[in-house]
Amino acid sequence: MSPTPSASGDFAGELVRRIRMPQPRRRAARGPSNIGVEIDSDRTRVVQPRRPGSEEIRRAVEVPHANGGVDVTALRNALRGFAGRNAVVSPPPGLLELRPVRLPRLVGEELREAARWEAASVLEVEGADLVAEPIVVSGHPGEDGRLEMLVIAGHSSQIVNVLEPVFEAGLRPIAVEPGFLAGARVFTRRSRRDAERNEVRLVIEVGIDTSWLVVMQGDAVVFAKSVEVGASDIHREISRDLGISESEANSTRIDAVEERLDGLVLEAVRDCVRRSTRPIVEEASMALRYATVSARLGRARAIHVTGFAGRSPGLAQALDAAFPGVPLEVDHVLDAHLEANPTINQSGGAPTWSRAYGLAIRPLVPMEIAV
Secondary structure, rough: OOOOOOOOOOHHHHHHEEOOOOOOOOOOOOOOOOEEEEEEOOOEEEEEEEEOOOOOOOEEEEEEOOOEEHHHHHHHHHHOOOOOEEEEEEOOOOOOOOEEEEOOOOOOOHHHHHHHHHHHHHHHHOOOOOEEEEEEEOOOOOOEEEEEEEEEEHHHHHHHHHHHHHOOOOOOOOOOOOHHHHHOOOOOOOOOOOHOOOEEEEEEEOOOOOEEEEEEEEOEEEEEEOOOOHHHHHHHHHHHHOOHHHHHHHHHHHHHOOOOOOOOHHHHHHHHHHOHHHHHHHHHHHHHHHHHOOOOOOOEEEEEEEEEOOOOOOOOHHHHHHHOOOOOOOOOOHHHHHOOOOHHHHOOOHHHHHHHHHHHOOOOOOOOOOO
């Protein structure tokens, strides 16, 4: 692999050659917080807590992309007011693949190499440029001696291309990880206490085109799956039902979220949300069944809903009906802290910024890339 011939490119290439994804190692927080950088399909969100792990925000900016990618000049200018340079980066949608696999009980580089070639086989791609990291999700091997794992894989050359403008803007990435893991971390950040280490939570992230289901036990991932349903499906359903454009449907959904609608129109929006998100609710049921029956983790403690369309009216009611006795929890204190920042408040609110915030509160680690 030959990264772009520049100082930052050389460093990016060296980091990608050392891609890692262990459970983040905790150590005493010193200096400024990490900077969370979520590179979305059309914009980049950057956020920094006031202190490591804090719910109070020092600064948050949203930088629209230019010509389909990160605008280095705009990003560099937007970074004024941030402290430090260390950043945790989430790449654009589709850059990283997630696959369930079964691998032998291996450790270290041997396990990582096995995961890389297994991912290459499953994805039907060449393994030379592939980087992969396994997450062990089962504590005990099956009869064949293999453990259930989730493997996250991506092409190192593509990751270098993503990191290059971040370096050029003045940041120093210390980790790269999928956005859905960062979003789930937000709701399990207190689960390192002994009393909460075995609590099971389901995090549902409703994005624009895709949603993610992540089952956590404490702060460890035990199940993750994407569902090809998102806000765009909700907007199409509202558009058909009300006879308006999809752009108007987006505005109508936001009006419903912000309680500017009532009567028949609000009820119509709720019905549209319930119909279009039915696959999410069905897959969520299967995810919790896996945690309860197959993985034998016990009953879920709570369900959390986040993401661009996570607050869409009708979804919470559908989840309540599907999972009686499992509370749908909202962290009102965190939401209030995040939305006290004007940029976050005016750009989708706390659910839209959960990934960027989750990246920023990733426990401090030695210099590494964690895909």
